[in-house]
Amino acid sequence: MVFDADAQVGGELLLIGGEPSEFCVEWAVEAYDVVAEVHESTLVSQVKSGAEQAGRPDLYAEWRRFVTTQPVLGAAEFLSAKNRFLTVPQWATWIDESYEPVPPATTSGGQVAVCGLCDQWMTPTSGGGWHCETPRCVRALHMPSPTLRDAEGAYRLRPELVRSVALPGRPELALAQALAARGARVVLYPGLDALDLVARWPDGYAVGVDVKDWHKPYLLARKIKRFPRWETGHPFAYGDAFLVVPADRVARNRSYCDIVRRRSAALRSQPHIEVLTDQALISRCPDAGQPGEVVCGP
Numbered sequence: 001m002v003f004d005a006d007a008q009v010g011g012e013l014l015l016i017g018g019e020p021s022e023f024c025v026e027w028a029v030e031a032y033d034v035v036a037e038v039h040e041s042t043l044v045s046q047v048k049s050g051a052e053q054a055g056r057p058d059l060y061a062e063w064r065r066f067v068t069t070q071p072v073l074g075a076a077e078f079l080s081a082k083n084r085f086l087t088v089p090q091w092a093t094w095i096d097e098s099y100e101p102v103p104p105a106t107t108s109g110g111q112v113a114v115c116g117l118c119d120q121w122m123t124p125t126s127g128g129g130w131h132c133e134t135p136r137c138v139r140a141l142h143m144p145s146p147t148l149r150d151a152e153g154a155y156r157l158r159p160e161l162v163r164s165v166a167l168p169g170r171p172e173l174a175l176a177q178a179l180a181a182r183g184a185r186v187v188l189y190p191g192l193d194a195l196d197l198v199a200r201w202p203d204g205y206a207v208g209v210d211v212k213d214w215h216k217p218y219l220l221a222r223k224i225k226r227f228p229r230w231e232t233g234h235p236f237a238y239g240d241a242f243l244v245v246p247a248d249r250v251a252r253n254r255s256y257c258d259i260v261r262r263r264s265a266a267l268r269s270q271p272h273i274e275v276l277t278d279q280a281l282i283s284r285c286p287d288a289g290q291p292g293e294v295v296c297g298p
């Protein structure tokens, strides 16, 4: 399907400045669920099953955290990243398949830019500046200066992983760090991504959290899964369960959490799961007075 600039359907923008809008991407995932998800998640599935077979499910979480926080790698950093887990040779393959040489067309003056707002790589504009395609950055009124990296021999995260892993991963990692700052020990992606995180405080209180960063609450409502139950004593056991939405989504639509609750069959069958913003969860959680940590395994 080809649309002219800023095409609309049902009052929603499908393209903004020639790029698919968030609504367009979410609608495409919803409408072409199987094809889109199978295509984009081939590498994710490969890492998940490879980590499980190697008896190192923590490496799945390590991989997600790494690609979410490292959009551009210099030649030496790329080599060092590949050699990080020498006892699990698949790790080097996963890094190889996650990154690609920085395309010359995306460099300017021998450099590649990393966005100061979303930490993803940017593309040069004809006017000599840099443009970030991340939806939040397209909407942002003020953009901080990008960080410029030497493009010679550098690698960048593949575009499909920016969209399907790194951008969704940002609010997950930000929440993990905020809960760790309040003293929790936070395990990322426990049970091979059965949840986004489990945070446990020294007094034993523990929460299980899935973070969902969707533009449209009624599309999100159809994608909510069952939360896992881990028995008392299991390293990932938790008491309270939360489905967390980034606060800026709710600021733009005050009914967001209500719509998710009302429209989700999964939430009706799991009434113990509370829907709230990341800021609301952070302020409700205990503060142990000294920092905890964010880890990838039990």
Ligand SMILES: [Zn+2]
Pocket (backbone or CB within 6 Å): 115, 116, 117, 118, 119, 120, 132, 133, 134, 137
């Ligand atoms: Zn950006």
